[in-house]
């Protein structure tokens with residue numbers, strides 16, 4: 213499997229199953245698009261503001277819901293494996309399907325949800341090809357400290373990149389300057405302290421040093 217970033221803006225994510233797993237998936241996709249959770253019962257937990265529809269689902273009703281919602285992604289997270297199979301079969305071939313219960317049941321369009329960290333525009337995801345989700349979760353926790361501040365560094369070096377592109381500077385020199393700023397330990401320390409001014413000042417100094425040298 214190859215990781216790709218998918219934009220769900222304006223799209224619907226349809227989640228079948230309102231247990232702890234369905235709730236986690238609903239929270240995960242809540243900011244990305246419109247999330248609808250259909251389930252016979254709901255765990256007493258946060259569903260990220262998703263719309264919750266209480267209903268017992270069978271294969272016919274699943275087909276009807278899929279046709280009505282036309283989701284970009286279907287998350288299959290009930291504890292009824294036969295129903296999960298039927299939902300997967302009912303999904304259109306162009307619809308992405310995430311099977312929370314049986315990653316072995318892969319077919320065309322199957323997707324896995326990785327453990328994910330975000331800092332501003334920066335995304336870091338970990339997956340184990342469905343071998344050990346606990347390892348994905350463990351590594352995500354380990355990486356957290358490394359990724360902290362990355363959003364600020366990305367924004368500051370992104371602005372530098374755009375700025376240098378406007379100036380008559382050779383691409384190799386520009387790339388060297390942007391990389392030097394992204395590699396600078398002080399820039400990261402300031403970013404982790406949330407000191408935007410210091411980040412900008414350091415990026416400017418490192419750039420002048422690199423371009424001047």
Ligand SMILES: C[C@@]1(CC(=O)O)C2=NC(=C\c3[nH]c(c(CCC(=O)O)c3CC(=O)O)Cc3[nH]c(c(CC(=O)O)c3CCC(=O)O)/C=C3\N/C(=C\2)[C@@H](CCC(=O)O)[C@]3(C)CC(=O)O)/[C@H]1CCC(=O)O
Pocket residue numbers: 236237240310311312313314315323324325326327328338339340341342343344345346347348349352
């Ligand atoms: C990463 C994460 C993302 C998320 O869902 O948000 C995620 N599972 C997480 C937690 C977690 N999952 C499980 C435990 C208990 C410990 C254990 O069994 O390991 C823990 C708790 C923990 O350790 O914290 C059990 C489990 N998971 C799956 C099955 C079914 C099976 O394998 O048959 C079973 C057995 C159920 C049973 O035995 O009854 C299946 C999948 N779980 C995946 C993702 C996909 C593969 C990702 C990869 O390639 O690694 C995949 C294939 C499908 C999918 O759901 O997309 C999220 C961590 C979020 C975070 O904290 O960052």
Ligand SMILES: NC(=O)c1ccc[n+]([C@@H]2O[C@H](COP(=O)([O-])OP(=O)(O)OC[C@H]3O[C@@H](n4cnc5c(N)ncnc54)[C@H](O)[C@@H]3O)[C@@H](O)[C@H]2O)c1
Pocket residue numbers: 228229230231232233234250251252253254255267268269270289290291292295311312313345
């Ligand atoms: N992907 C993961 O990370 C992960 C982790 C743990 C468990 N699982 C697997 O994912 C599945 C869901 O896990 P869970 O802990 O949320 O289970 P759960 O039993 O707590 O929740 C299942 C939900 O499905 C609903 N449901 C069952 N049959 C239904 C029907 N016919 N119509 C409508 N709703 C129906 C139930 O009402 C319940 O809300 C299980 O198969 C479990 O083995 C996956």
